[in-house]
Each structure stands twice: as structure tokens, then as C-alpha cells.
Amino acid sequence: MSDAVLVIGGGPAGMEAARSVADLGSRVVMVEKRDRLGGTPDEAGYAALTPSFESAEEALDRMRAGVVDRPEVTLHLGSTVVEASGEAGSFSVTLQNAKGERVTEEVGAVILATGFQHFDPGRETQMYGYYEHEDVITLVDAEKMLKAHEFVRPSTGEKPRNVAFIQCVGSRDRRIGNEYCSKVCCGISSKQAIEVRRLVPDAKVYIFYIDMRMYGYWENQIYWPAQEEYNVNYIRGIVTEVVKKGDRLLMKGEDTTMGRPMEVLMDVIVLAVGMEPSLGTRSIASIFGVPQNKYGFIEVPGEPMDAVTTGVSGIYVAGAAAGPKDLEDTVSMAGAAAVKAVGLLRAKAKGAA
Amino acid sequence: MSDAVLVIGGGPAGMEAARSVADLGSRVVMVEKRDRLGGTPDEAGYAALTPSFESAEEALDRMRAGVVDRPEVTLHLGSTVVEASGEAGSFSVTLQNAKGERVTEEVGAVILATGFQHFDPGRETQMYGYYEHEDVITLVDAEKMLKAHEFVRPSTGEKPRNVAFIQCVGSRDRRIGNEYCSKVCCGISSKQAIEVRRLVPDAKVYIFYIDMRMYGYWENQIYWPAQEEYNVNYIRGIVTEVVKKGDRLLMKGEDTTMGRPMEVLMDVIVLAVGMEPSLGTRSIASIFGVPQNKYGFIEVPGEPMDAVTTGVSGIYVAGAAAGPKDLEDTVSMAGAAAVKAVGLLRAKAKGAA
Numbered sequence: 020m021s022d023a024v025l026v027i028g029g030g031p032a033g034m035e036a037a038r039s040v041a042d043l044g045s046r047v048v049m050v051e052k053r054d055r056l057g058g059t060p061d062e063a064g065y066a067a068l069t070p071s072f073e074s075a076e077e078a079l080d081r082m083r084a085g086v087v088d089r090p091e092v093t094l095h096l097g098s099t100v101v102e103a104s105g106e107a108g109s110f111s112v113t114l115q116n117a118k119g120e121r122v123t124e125e126v127g128a129v130i131l132a133t134g135f136q137h138f139d140p141g142r143e144t145q146m147y148g149y150y151e152h153e154d155v156i157t158l159v160d161a162e163k164m165l166k167a168h169e170f171v172r173p174s175t176g177e178k179p180r181n182v183a184f185i186q187c188v189g190s191r192d193r194r195i196g197n198e199y200c201s202k203v204c205c206g207i208s209s210k211q212a213i214e215v216r217r218l219v220p221d222a223k224v225y226i227f228y229i230d231m232r233m234y235g236y237w238e239n240q241i242y243w244p245a246q247e248e249y250n251v252n253y254i255r256g257i258v259t260e261v262v263k264k265g266d267r268l269l270m271k272g273e274d275t276t277m278g279r280p281m282e283v284l285m286d287v288i289v290l291a292v293g294m295e296p297s298l299g300t301r302s303i304a305s306i307f308g309v310p311q312n313k314y315g316f317i318e319v320p321g322e323p324m325d326a327v328t329t330g331v332s333g334i335y336v337a338g339a340a341a342g343p344k345d346l347e348d349t350v351s352m353a354g355a356a357a358v359k360a361v362g363l364l365r366a367k368a369k370g371a372a
Numbered sequence: 373m374s375d376a377v378l379v380i381g382g383g384p385a386g387m388e389a390a391r392s393v394a395d396l397g398s399r400v401v402m403v404e405k406r407d408r409l410g411g412t413p414d415e416a417g418y419a420a421l422t423p424s425f426e427s428a429e430e431a432l433d434r435m436r437a438g439v440v441d442r443p444e445v446t447l448h449l450g451s452t453v454v455e456a457s458g459e460a461g462s463f464s465v466t467l468q469n470a471k472g473e474r475v476t477e478e479v480g481a482v483i484l485a486t487g488f489q490h491f492d493p494g495r496e497t498q499m500y501g502y503y504e505h506e507d508v509i510t511l512v513d514a515e516k517m518l519k520a521h522e523f524v525r526p527s528t529g530e531k532p533r534n535v536a537f538i539q540c541v542g543s544r545d546r547r548i549g550n551e552y553c554s555k556v557c558c559g560i561s562s563k564q565a566i567e568v569r570r571l572v573p574d575a576k577v578y579i580f581y582i583d584m585r586m587y588g589y590w591e592n593q594i595y596w597p598a599q600e601e602y603n604v605n606y607i608r609g610i611v612t613e614v615v616k617k618g619d620r621l622l623m624k625g626e627d628t629t630m631g632r633p634m635e636v637l638m639d640v641i642v643l644a645v646g647m648e649p650s651l652g653t654r655s656i657a658s659i660f661g662v663p664q665n666k667y668g669f670i671e672v673p674g675e676p677m678d679a680v681t682t683g684v685s686g687i688y689v690a691g692a693a694a695g696p697k698d699l700e701d702t703v704s705m706a707g708a709a710a711v712k713a714v715g716l717l718r719a720k721a722k723g724a725a
Contacts, residue, residue, distance in 0.1 A: 031677070039708075042715035043396060071676060078677050191591055198592035230583040235696045238544055239551035255608075278631050323424060323699040324384070324431050327707070343588045346676040348704065354680070355392075355707025362395035 020108050020367055023048050023093075024360045025126040027100060027303055030058015031082060032338025033132035035350045037092055038085035039357030040130075045364060047092045048124045050114055052299065054097045056083050059134055059297075063159050066166035068346065069203065069210045070240040095122070099299075103306050107333025108367040127367060128333045128360035129307065131317060132353070133299035135339035138189025138197070138292040147185060147290055148261045154268055155261060155288045157188075158204065161211050170218045172286050174266070178219045179286035183270060184208040185258050186228040190293030190343075197314065201293030202343040205232040208291045209241045209251065216249040225252045225283070227272070256281060261288060293343070300340045309334055316342040327356040335359050373461050373720055376401050376446075377713045378479040380453060380656055383411015384435060385691025386485035388703045390445055391438035392710030393483075398717060400445045401477045403467055405652065407450045409436050412487055412650075416512050419519035421699060422556065422563045423593040448475070452652075456482075456659050460686025461720040480720060481686045481713035482660065484670060485706070486652035488692035491542025491550070491645040500538060500643055501614045507621055507638075508614060510541075510645045511557065514564050523571045525639050527619070531572045532639035536623060537561040538611050539581040543646030543696075550667065554646030555696035558585040561644045562594045562604065569602040578605045578636070580625070609634060614641060646696070653693045662687055669695040680709040688712050 022045060026037045029051030037047045053062065057079045065075035086092050095114050101121070102113035113123045137159050140149040149155050153174040164170050172179050186208060190201040205228065212224045231253060233242040245251040258272040267284045274281045296315040304311045310318040310330035317336045321328050326348075327335045335356040338349040375398060379390045382404030390400045406415065410432045418428035439445050448467050454474070455466035466476045490512050493502040502508050506527040517523050525532050539561060543554040558581065565577045584606060586595040598604040611625035620637045627634045649668040657664045663671040663683035670689045674681050679701075680688045688709040691702040 039711045039715070042711060042718065044718055068676060073677075082677070198596060199589050200587050200591040202587040230585065232583065232585045232587050234553050234555040234585050234587055236552050238553040243551060276628055276631070278629070323421060324426075324435070324703055326700045326704045347679045348701065350677055351679045351701065351704035351708040353708070354711040355704040358392045358396060358707040358710055362392070365395070365397055 020371055021110075021125040021127040022046055022364055022368065023124070023126045024357075024364070025050070025110065025112055025124065025129045026132060027129065028058065028132035028134055028299065028338075028340070029053070029056040029096070030132060030134050030338065031060065031079075031346060032134065032340070032349045032353050033058065033130070034082040034086050035353035036130045036132055036337050036357050038082070039354050040361055041086065041089050041091035043357060043361045045091065045361050047086075048095070048126055049086065049092055050095045050098050050100060052097070052099050056086065056096075059136075063137070064163045064166050066162050067210065067214065069206045070237050072210070093124075100303060100306055107363060110333065127364045128335070130353075130356045130360055131300070131303055131307075131309070131329070131334065131336045131340050132338050133303050133340045134297050135294040135300070135343075136297040138295050140188050140290050140292055146188065147258065147288065149290060152261065152263060152268060154286060155290065157290045157292045158207055158211065159292070161289045165211060165214050165218075168218065170215045170287075179222050181283070181285045182215055182222050182224045182287045182289065183283070183285045184212060184224075184226040184289045184291055186226065186291045188290040188292050189295070191229065197293060197295065199314065199343060200232060202232070203345045204291040204293055206237045206241055206345070208289070209233065209245045211289065212251040213241070213245050213249045216251065223252065224249075225254055227254050227256045227258050229255070229257075294339055296340065307331060307334055312342070314342070316340065327352050327359055333363060373724055374463075374478040374480040375399055375717055375721065376477070376479045377710075377717070378403070378463065378465055378477065378482045379485060380482065381411065381485035381487055381652065381691075381693070382406070382409040382449070383485060383487050383691065384413065384432075384699060385487065385693070385702045385706050386411065386483070387435040387439050388706035389483045389485055389690050389710050391435070392707050393714055394439065394442050394444035396710060396714045398444065398714050400439075401448070401479055402439065402445055403448045403451050403453060405450070405452045409439065409449075412489075416490070417516045417519050419515050420563065420567065422559045423590050425563070446477075453656060453659055460716060463686065480717045481688070483706075483709045483713055484653070484656055484660075484662065484682070484687065484689045484693050485691050486656050486693045487650050488647040488653070488696075489650040491648050493541050493643050493645055499541065500611065500641065502643060505614065505616060505621060508641045508643065510643045511560055511564065512645070514642045518564060518567050518571070521571065523568050523640075532575050534636070534638045535565075535568055535575055535577045535640045535642065536636070536638045537565060537577075537579045537642045537644055539579065539644045541643040541645050542648070544582065550646060550648065552667065552696060553585060555585070556698045557644040557646055559590045559594055559698070561642070562586065562598045564642065565604040566594070566598050566602045569604065576605065577602075578607055580607050580609045580611050582608070582610075647692055649693065660684060660687055665695070667695070669693065680705050680712055686716060
């Protein structure tokens with residue numbers, strides 16, 4: 020029996036889970052494949068958080084401070100899990116770093132925090148000309164520009180006059196196998212639309228959507244200000260094609276509110292790509308034999324009354340490894356997973372005593 | 373200094389928070405104003421959970437089992453908090469029961485789980501004729517019928533031919549002061565629409581909505597089946613008026629997808645009422661001096677990276693006391709709040725030692 024909790028993944032979910040377990044007085048073994056903590060928000064260079072507009076870097080620094088240099092936390096950076104065996108209370112897990120060095124850790128419980136990856140809009144089809152046209156970008160590309168406090172046409176470096184966001188790219192789409200909604204893209208697009216309007220006040224910004232999913236306070240914190248203060252134009256419509264016209268992009272489709280075909284010239288088109296399980300999530304599920312749902316995310320059989328317990332006893336999940344989650348979901352799940360993991364160790368220790 | 377956590381409210385948030393604190397080995401003092409645990413889902417008689425369709429009663433029984441008859445938990449049913457003083461680490465809280473008997477408990481941290489109340493559609497205006505027409509009901513009224521495995525016209529007791537759900541009643545509405553989206557009503561309406569179609573296969577069921585907010589897996593778990601398996605008709609539209617015509621209800625408005633006025637006869641109209649802070653939430657905020665947002669919900673300044681810490685040190689919040697939350701949010705927040713509360717007690721104990 021071990022009194023440690025293994026946390027796999029060093030993004031927001033993993034950092035919050037590790038800090039929580041340590042705050043509860045238990046030992047944490049943390050594994051992160053990259054050489055630094057931060058996960059996707061760090062790797063992809065997120066600028067401002069949705070919906071608070073807080074600097075992502077500052078928020079991540081705060082989270083890092085909760086886990087590094089703590090006596091309770093053993094941190095394995097640049098490492099991945101390559102083997103696992105055992106059961107709730109006593110797992111034996113082998114980690115390997117980039118040099119091929121292996122170390123085995125004994126842990127009593129596991130928290131999977133291996134996250135998501137952004138949908139690749141060129142993966143199966145040349146969706147909206149992502150690989151053909153330089154000025155067709157994704158939310159991730161846009162976020163990088165916003166972090167540098169600029170927003171330009173990639174092909175010319177000039178400020179754009181017309182910018183369009185296309186929602187549900189890789190989400191709500193049976194053809195590509197992702198029927199689910201990715202939950203965060205409406206909010207992130209609207210946040211970016213506000214930032215584009217701040218940086219390029221002369222630009223017209225359009226968001227083409229099926230349903231504008233701004234749940235809870237996102238409605239009053241982002242959606243209303245986007246329309247009323249920043250004059251972002253929300254158009255309920257379907258975009259069917261993006262073609263080059265001169266040096267600009269012609270977006271064809273249908274305005275479903277007006278019930279008429281639509282052809283508009285754009286300078287930059289931002290594809291609101293959704294979430295898919297990361298390679299790490301798929302791989303860790305297979306190493307631990309944890310059931311995945313049909314999309315490859317970790318299955319959570321007890322939902323909605325339990326958002327973190329997987330199909331394997333002693334193994335819990337936090338964040339977008341379990342499906343589309345926003346940051347608030349992620350940090351709350353991390354706390355809930357820490358309770359389950361530490362609670363299990365306590366129960367096992369009692370049983371053994 | 374006290375080593376106990378006070379949990380206020382015995383609904384899903386409170387029960388999960390209390391169980392979590394107890395699982396972590398700390399003492400819990402739990403207060404619930406009603407004579408039994410279960411909160412709003414119990415009081416309002418919820419039938420099946422969204423999106424799992426699990427029996428709410430069974431789910432609540434499971435939660436109750438996690439807190440009753442546990443040595444760590446002191447349960448005060450039929451009681452409310454009437455006075456509080458002190459600070460993080462040592463609060464002194466006076467409880468009073470229905471007989472007027474008072475007891476004072478010393479606790480180190482507090483978790484507010486005082487929840488929400490359903491918007492009253494007759495509160496400020498005679499919205500959609502809720503008080504005028506017997507066959508205009510709310511999601512709560514509908515849920516009660518579904519729990520009894522029936523769905524009838526209240527005025528006649530007969531099975532309805534046409535049933536309409538109207539979304540965003542008391543939400544996304546500046547006129548009544550609730551700009552936020554209540555997050556769960558699209559899902560609950562769709563779940564109920566499926567149940568109505570199961571119970572009354574001849575009925576036509578319509579959902580009139582602004583945006584269909586089925587985030588994450590609700591999209592594939594409820595929204596697609598509602599349309600494809602149960603032929604629920606989703607109509608993007610605005611309902612402006614409900615008037616009596618003969619013994620039926622004439623619903624007037626605009627179909628915004630077709631861009632035309634709409635007049636449809638209905639037998640039952642279900643108003644998808646949103647969430648407002650409960651009286652308990654408003655009262656407890658005032659007793660503890662916890663800042664509320666402009667809607668009266670408990671303010672959480674660290675969102676989205678911390679969903680449970682209030683503006684007062686040592687006081688945390690779980691569930692819909694902090695705003696519109698679904699059950700998954702609620703149970704995860706409860707775990708996260710338990711981590712913060714127990715973590716605080718540990719830190720205080722260390723500091724004192």
C-alpha cells in the first residue's frame with residue numbers, strides 16, 4: 020500500500036489536482052511530458068482567459084507556485100508513463116524520461132489530467148481551406164497573435180478590415196465523428212472578437228454560429244458586451260465554402276435568420292476549432308486499461324452526480340481528458356478528484372490498520 | 373480554533389461537500405432548514421436527472437447515505453443559521469430550530485450550499501399568462517407530473533395533443549434584471565420533451581428557443597436523440613403572447629428562422645424558468661457578510677481558476693448559490709470547496725502547532 024497520489028499531466032487540471040492533494044497533506048507524484056508545467060494553455064500560448072480576460076501566463080504562474088518546491092510533491096518533468104500495474108491502494112507505475120531513463124513509483128491512487136488537443140481543421144477534409152489559404156487560421160493561431168498584442172492578416176502583415184469567426188469547426192459534426200459540443204469555443208471566439216475590436220478598432224468582426232452557447236455568466240460577461248460595447252456582429256448562418264478572390268477570402272453560405280444566401284469578403288477567417296482527446300489521454304487510458312467513450316475521452320460512468328470517477332477503481336480524471344470542459348469545470352474537477360484520491364488512501368489505511 | 377467545517381444547505385451541493393469533508397477525516401456540522409436532506413431536487417420532486425435519466429430519488433438516496441449516521445457528521449435538520457461571528461479558523465455560529473431552540477457551534481471553515489430558487493414567471497409581469505391559464509405551467513410543474521408517470525392538461529386531465537416549451541423565462545432578460553443564462557433549462561426542457569413523447573406518443577412537442585444551449589455531451593446525449601428518435605420539434609422563435617382560444621391556448625410570436633409570424637394552438641405550455649438565488653442564499657450572505665453579485669448570487673472573485681472561494685476568508689461556496697450551475701458543476705464544486713476548507717484547517721493547525 021502506498022500513501023501517494025500520482026497526477027499525470029501538468030496543465031491546469033493536473034496542477035490544481037496536485038496542489039489540492041498536497042494541501043490535504045498527502046504525497047504527490049506528478050508527471051508531465053514537457054519540460055515545464057502549464058499544459059495546453061502554456062504550449063499553445065493562450066493570451067487572456069475566458070471570461071475574466073486575466074493574463075493566462077499570470078494565472079499559470081500562480082498555479083505553478085502551488086506545486087513546485089513543495090515537500091509533498093515529487094515532480095517528473097520531461098517524462099511519460101510507460102507501464103502500470105496493480106490496483107486501488109497499490110499501483111506500480113514506470114516513468115521514462117527523454118534520455119530513456121526509467122524509474123518506478125508506488126502510488127495508491129491516480130488522477131488522469133492528460134487533457135485535450137485542438138481539432139485539426141485540415142485533418143480529414145480541407146475544411147474551409149485551412150491549409151490552402153494563409154489568412155484562414157484557428158482560434159489557437161489567433162490567440163498567439165493576441166498574446167503579441169497584434170492582429171494582422173498573416174499573408175500581408177496588414178491590419179484586417181473584415182474578420183470572421185466560424186463556429187463549430189470539428190464539433191457538432193457527425194460526419195467527422197464529433198457529435199458533441201466543445202463547450203468553450205463560443206466563449207473564446209467572443210472573447211477574441213472583443214480583443215480584435217480593441218486592437219483594430221476599424222475592423223468589422225463577424226461571428227457565424229449555429230447556436231451561441233454562452234451559458235451562465237458568459238452571457239452577461241462576454242456576449243452582451245461583445246454586441247453592445249464592441250459591435251461584434253453575430254450572424255446565425257452556415258458557411259459552406261471559403262474561396263480566394265483576388266487577395267481576399269470569399270465566404271459563401273447561408274444566413275439562416277434572414278433565410279438568404281450569403282457571400283462576404285473577409286481578410287481573416289478564424290476557425291473555432293473544438294476539443295478532441297489528446298494523444299496522451301488515449302495512450303494513458305490504454306496503459307491503465309481505463310474505459311474511454313466513443314470519442315476517445317475518458318469515460319465517467321457516474322455523471323452527472325460524480326464527474327471524476329473512471330471505470331477503474333482508484334483512478335480518477337480531472338479536466339478535458341474527460342471531455343469538453345471549461346477552466347472552471349477543470350479546477351473544480353481537480354478538487355473533486357483530489358478528495359476521491361485522498362479519501363481512498365485514508366479508507367485503505369484505515370482498513371489496513 | 374476549531375477543526376470542524378460547517379456546511380449550510382442539505383441539497384446535492386451540501387451533501388456532497390459534507391461527505392467529502394468527512395471522507396477527508398474532518399468533522400462536519402451540517403445545517404438544513406427542512407426536516408430532511410435533498411434540497412430543491414427533493415422539495416420540487418424532480419423525476420429523472422439531466423442528462424442521465426437516472427431517478428433523482430435514487431441519486432439523492434445515495435447522497436444521503438454518504439452523510440447520515442456517520443461519526444464525523446453532526447446533522448441539524450429543521451434548523452437555520454441566525455448569527456455568526458469570528459474569522460477563518462474560528463467562526464462561532466448560532467443555529468435555531470423550529471421550536472426556537474438555539475445552539476452555538478464552533479467551526480473553522482464554512483461551505484455555503486444554499487442553492488437557488490426557480491424564477492417565478494408571475495412575479496413581475498403576468499408573463500405568458502402563467503397565473504391566468506391553468507394549462508400554462510413551469511418546468512417544475514411538468515417535472516411533478518413526469519414523476520407520477522403522467523403528462524396531462526391540468527385543466528381537463530386529458531392527454532395533450534400539442535405541447536410547447538418556451539425557453540429563457542426569467543433568463544437572458546434585462547427587463548427583469550436577469551441577464552445571465554440559467555445554463556440548465558435547455559437540457560431539462562429537452563429531457564422533459566423526450567419524456568412527454570414517451571408517455572404521450574401521439575402528442576406533438578415543440579421547443580421554442582433563442583439559442584439551444586446543449587453544451588458538451590448534452591448535445592449528443594439529449595439534443596440529437598430528442599430530434600432523431602423522439603421527433604421533438606425545435607423552433608427558433610420568440611413567443612410574445614399566450615391567449616385563451618376556446619379551451620386551448622393560442623401562442624403568438626415569430627419564427628425567426630422562417631422569418632414569419634407564428635400563431636399555434638397548444639394544449640399545454642411549459643415555461644422553462646431559470647435560476648435565481650434562493651432566500652437562504654441571500655440571507656446567509658448577509659449573516660456572514662459575504663459579497664454577492666448584482667443578481668444576489670454569492671460572488672466568486674477568482675473565477676474561472678477558482679470556482680469556490682468567496683470574498684470572505686474561510687468561507688467557500690458550492691453549487692447554485694454561486695450562480696447557474698448544473699449537477700456536474702455542483703458536485704465538482706462541492707469537492708473543490710471541501711479541499712479548500714479542510715486545507716485551511718490543516719494550515720491553521722500547522723500554524724498553531
